[in-house]
Amino acid sequence: MHPGLSIIFFTTASGAGFALLALLGVGAPLALVPTSSWFALTALAVAVLLAAGGLFSSTFHLGRPERAWRAFSQWRSSWLSREGVLAVLTFVPAAIFGIGWVFFGARGGVIGLCGFFTAALAAATVFSTGMLYATLKPIHQWHNRWTVPNYLMLALMSGWLILDFLVRFWERRAGATAFWTLLAVLAAWQLKEAYWRFIDTTSAPSTVASATALGRRGRVRLLEAPHTEENYLLQEMGFRVARRHARRLRRIARSAAFAVPAVLTLLALLAGGAVGMAAAAIAVISAGLGLVVERWLFFAEARHTVTLYYGAEAV
Amino acid sequence: MTSLPEPRPDQKRLGLVIDLDICVGCHACATACKEWNTSGHMAPLPDFNAYGEGSWGVWFNRIHSFEEGEGEGARTVHFPKSCLHCEEPACVTVCPTGASYKRAEDGIVLVNEAICIGCKLCSWACPYGAREFDADAGVMKKCTLCIDRIYNENLPEAERQPACVMVCPVNARHFGDLGDPDSAVSQLVASRRGADLLPELGYKPVNKYLPPRPERMRPGGPPPPPPAAAETPAPGERLLRWVDRLLSR
Numbered sequence: 001m002h003p004g005l006s007i008i009f010f011t012t013a014s015g016a017g018f019a020l021l022a023l024l025g026v027g028a029p030l031a032l033v034p035t036s037s038w039f040a041l042t043a044l045a046v047a048v049l050l051a052a053g054g055l056f057s058s059t060f061h062l063g064r065p066e067r068a069w070r071a072f073s074q075w076r077s078s079w080l081s082r083e084g085v086l087a088v089l090t091f092v093p094a095a096i097f098g099i100g101w102v103f104f105g106a107r108g109g110v111i112g113l114c115g116f117f118t119a120a121l122a123a124a125t126v127f128s129t130g131m132l133y134a135t136l137k138p139i140h141q142w143h144n145r146w147t148v149p150n151y152l153m154l155a156l157m158s159g160w161l162i163l164d165f166l167v168r169f170w171e172r173r174a175g176a177t178a179f180w181t182l183l184a185v186l187a188a189w190q191l192k193e194a195y196w197r198f199i200d201t202t203s204a205p206s207t208v209a210s211a212t213a214l215g216r217r218g219r220v221r222l223l224e225a226p227h228t229e230e231n232y233l234l235q236e237m238g239f240r241v242a243r244r245h246a247r248r249l250r251r252i253a254r255s256a257a258f259a260v261p262a263v264l265t266l267l268a269l270l271a272g273g274a275v276g277m278a279a280a281a282i283a284v285i286s287a288g289l290g291l292v293v294e295r296w297l298f299f300a301e302a303r304h305t306v307t308l309y310y311g312a313e314a315v
Numbered sequence: 316m317t318s319l320p321e322p323r324p325d326q327k328r329l330g331l332v333i334d335l336d337i338c339v340g341c342h343a344c345a346t347a348c349k350e351w352n353t354s355g356h357m358a359p360l361p362d363f364n365a366y367g368e369g370s371w372g373v374w375f376n377r378i379h380s381f382e383e384g385e386g387e388g389a390r391t392v393h394f395p396k397s398c399l400h401c402e403e404p405a406c407v408t409v410c411p412t413g414a415s416y417k418r419a420e421d422g423i424v425l426v427n428e429a430i431c432i433g434c435k436l437c438s439w440a441c442p443y444g445a446r447e448f449d450a451d452a453g454v455m456k457k458c459t460l461c462i463d464r465i466y467n468e469n470l471p472e473a474e475r476q477p478a479c480v481m482v483c484p485v486n487a488r489h490f491g492d493l494g495d496p497d498s499a500v501s502q503l504v505a506s507r508r509g510a511d512l513l514p515e516l517g518y519k520p521v522n523k524y525l526p527p528r529p530e531r532m533r534p535g536g537p538p539p540p541p542p543a544a545a546e547t548p549a550p551g552e553r554l555l556r557w558v559d560r561l562l563s564r
Contacts, residue, residue: 001439063433063453070430071411074317080436081411137405137516138442205515206442208381212394213510213524214335217384223391226345226377229370233444236435305513306444309379309396 001139002239003299010058011129012158012291014087015151017050018122019159021094025119028101029112033163033177034170040101043166048094051122055087079135083128090125093117126155138305140204140315141298146195150188154257154291157181157188161261161287165280168268172277178269185265185287189258192294196250204305204315211308222311238307241300249297257290317410319403320419328422328494329460330400330521331480332503336528338487340380340393344479348376348397348458351478356463357428361451373447375458376479383527392527395488397479398445398458399512399520400424406437406446414455422494422521423462428454442513443520465490493521 024043027033033043059065072088074081093114100111107115130151133142160181167177208222209215230238241249264283268276303315352375353360362372376397383390400417404424407415414431417424426437426446431454438446438455446457461477464470474481480488491500500523503509509523 061434063435063448063450063455064431067412067430067432070413070432071434074411074413077318077408078411078436080409080434084411132409132436135405136409136440137518138440206513210515211442211513212381212392213512213526214381214383214392216526216529217388217390219385220381220383222379223382224380226374226379227371229368231371231377232373232447232450233438235371236438236448237444304439305442305516309394309444 001299001302001304002236003296004061006057006060008292008295008299010054011151012054012288012295013050013057014054015126015129015155016158016162016288016291017047017052017054018087018090018125019155019157020047020162021051021090021159022119022122022156023159023163025094025097025115025117025122027163028097028107029115031107033167035105035107036170037102037105039166039170040098043163044094044098044102046162046166048091048098051087051090079128079132083125083132086121086125086128090118090121093121123152126152139302140202140305141199141302144195144198144202146191146198150191150195153184153188153191154294157184157261158287158291160184161265161280161284164265164268165277165284168277168280173272178265178276178280182262182265182269185258185262189254189262192253192258199301204303206305206308206315208308208313211305222309225310233306234310237304238310239300240303240307241297246297246301249293249300253290253294253297255290256286257294258287260286260290317407317413317415319407319417322402323419326422326494327420327492328400328402328521329465329491330422330493330500330523331397331460331477332489332491332493332500332509332523332525333395334487334489334507334525335392335394336487336507336525337485338378338393338395339485340378340391341484342378343482343484344395344488345374345376345378347478347482349374351461351464352459355461356459357426357456359449359451360456361449363450373449373456375445375447375456377444390527394524395479396443396445396512397522398424398460399443399518399522400458400460402519402521403517405440405518409436409440411436421492423460424457425459425462426455426457428452428456431455442516442518460490493523 059068071081071084075085097111097114097118100106130148134147137143164177164181208220212220214220261283264279268279305315349360360373364370379394381392381394383392400422404417407417412430412432414427415437433453435448446455449456465475476490480490489500492498493500504523507525509525511520
């Protein structure tokens, strides 16, 4: 599948933003994060900028961005529509929660409840993003049980990493957030490895034979493509990353998104102070870059069933 | 609404039956499709960089050629592919705007270009590659089963068929109601064991493909022609052959 930059930015940035929003929504009422107004303002601003910026970026891949509002209408059947509706709905309790926390210092009662609602809706939004991909049957590398857990956990991991940095910046001490961040990074790493193992060892049930209803005489292979030049289907669905590059990019993703942030978070947990703050900051940057590579691979390694009609042996 | 319509008791399922046994791969159906539809319901079907290298454009029908089997037993099968107007079209249900829809009255899958946002998700959801993006208009386009021909009262009744069916020089394409077990197309599918493409995905395509006839599947193919009798060339021809040999040195 063609890796569109606006979609890569959208899924990574919005994932991190919604996860951070969820963590704040749960963390603030329970006093698990710093409670000062300035922290609230900064952390919520980062979360909203990431979430909303990602959503805005996603409209760039549309053929008719000015009609994007129509995407809120088909939530009964479409996960993309559900994702849009939930993303916008999340901002309603988030606004009440944010205003209450930042301007009135309130974290309990209705404001706290709104925090929990924000967390639930943010989680549902990321879940919808995952489901959007996981329900696409023609793409084996997406239509599997690992896609949704990966989307949720990768988002949560990036949310924790940002939260850890912010908390450290505010309180200048190693806290429980670093511990949870480390756990989140390790869990996300495990899930991504499981996903990669799954797509490496399995392929779709569809074959050239099932795609053409041929095969009684033996092996079916493409003799001649419909056109000598590429078409939309091949540009959009036929994108394939060379295996050699995929290996290298996986190593980059593995190091930048998981290994480096895990080591740095551990360092931050043990060191604290300025070293810890620097480590937490680098962990965020490294994970950001790593997740962009990871998301690029999520698209580039996905092989669409339609390529069976264009010479692919398996998908 | 992109939720699918509830099937009726005697649901009409208009579609195509494509005979892989006799398709000669002439691409006439693809050309006729392009010609009709570029000024039809989903018009235009733009081409990009049409006269240079890397040209591409929107086509609703494409002819692939496959080889089935290997060596002497192999056979070339020309394989036209267009929208199969599935009974379970995921391209419709994934649409976030309601632009994609399946008609309740005849099962034709269409796009309402006026509300399509061009997110391309429907083309990802289609395993058959039936949807193509019009980069000029920024919307998705697809086969309409020539909805502007089959119900067109300005055309003589015999011509109220999809353009691809009308033009096929070998009668490899048939149009009709596959929801009616007594229709000519349903009978054809039953007698020739018409098959679904990618049945394992569960899209339940309406269009059916008739496999190459098994009786033609003789290993070794037809008997070789009898050896030509040795001819004695005329004197003039012998001279020409000698000159040819001389000049060939």
